[in-house]
Amino acid sequence: MLEVTENADAVPLNVTEVAPVKFVPLIETLFFFILYCNLLGLFPWGATPTGNLAVTGGLALIAFLVIEISGFRALGPKGYLKTIVMVPAGMTGVGAVIMAFIMTPVELIGKLVKPFALCLRLFANMTAGHFVILSLLGLIFLFANWFIAGGTVAFVLFMMCLELLVAFLQAYIFALLTSVFIGLMQHEH
Numbered sequence: 428m429l430e431v432t433e434n435a436d437a438v439p440l441n442v443t444e445v446a447p448v449k450f451v452p453l454i455e456t457l458f459f460f461i462l463y464c465n466l467l468g469l470f471p472w473g474a475t476p477t478g479n480l481a482v483t484g485g486l487a488l489i490a491f492l493v494i495e496i497s498g499f500r501a502l503g504p505k506g507y508l509k510t511i512v513m514v515p516a517g518m519t520g521v522g523a524v525i526m527a528f529i530m531t532p533v534e535l536i537g538k539l540v541k542p543f544a545l546c547l548r549l550f551a552n553m554t555a556g557h558f559v560i561l562s563l564l565g566l567i568f569l570f571a572n573w574f575i576a577g578g579t580v581a582f583v584l585f586m587m588c589l590e591l592l593v594a595f596l597q598a599y600i601f602a603l604l605t606s607v608f609i610g611l612m613q614h615e616h
Contacts, residue, residue, distance in 0.1 A: 458602035465594035487546035498612030556590045
């Protein structure tokens with residue numbers, strides 16, 4: 428990880444000259460923290476911290492604060508306000524006032540929904556896999572049959588491998604979407 432962070436200067440800058448390098452440590456930290464938390468649930472008697480809404484909510488709150496504060500710092504107060512009060516270019520007069528009146532709540536809701544979606548996506552995907560595995564293991568006790576037990580154990584092992592893939596995928600998706608949202612707030616729209 429140290430090598431990746433040190434070589435972040437080699438990453439070409441965006442066309443708009445926003446330096447994404449300063450967010451690399453945060454995105455890497457989010458990725459590896461979420462990956463570690465997801466993998467903890469694959470150990471016997473282990474629990475997935477990201478299967479708890481408090482943990483995923485905390486991660487989403489961190490992402491929300493970084494997105495909004497970095498956007499405010501990059502755009503300034505006037506530019507940041509333009510991301511909330513949306514008036515399309517070329518609209519003037521009463522149409523602009525009506526559009527601003529309609530779009531402002533939509534933009535505010537959008538600012539809150541993005542991190543909420545990150546939170547719920549991570550929580551639901553990590554919890555769902557464990558529910559499927561527990562349900563399959565419950566079939567052993569329900570049918571009390573060695574043939575069913577053998578098939579169930581094989582399918583549970585397959586689901587555990589799938590959970591391993593989901594653990595990596597969810598860490599990647601959370602980090603990727605956070606970086607995309609940070610990048611989107613660096614520009615007026």
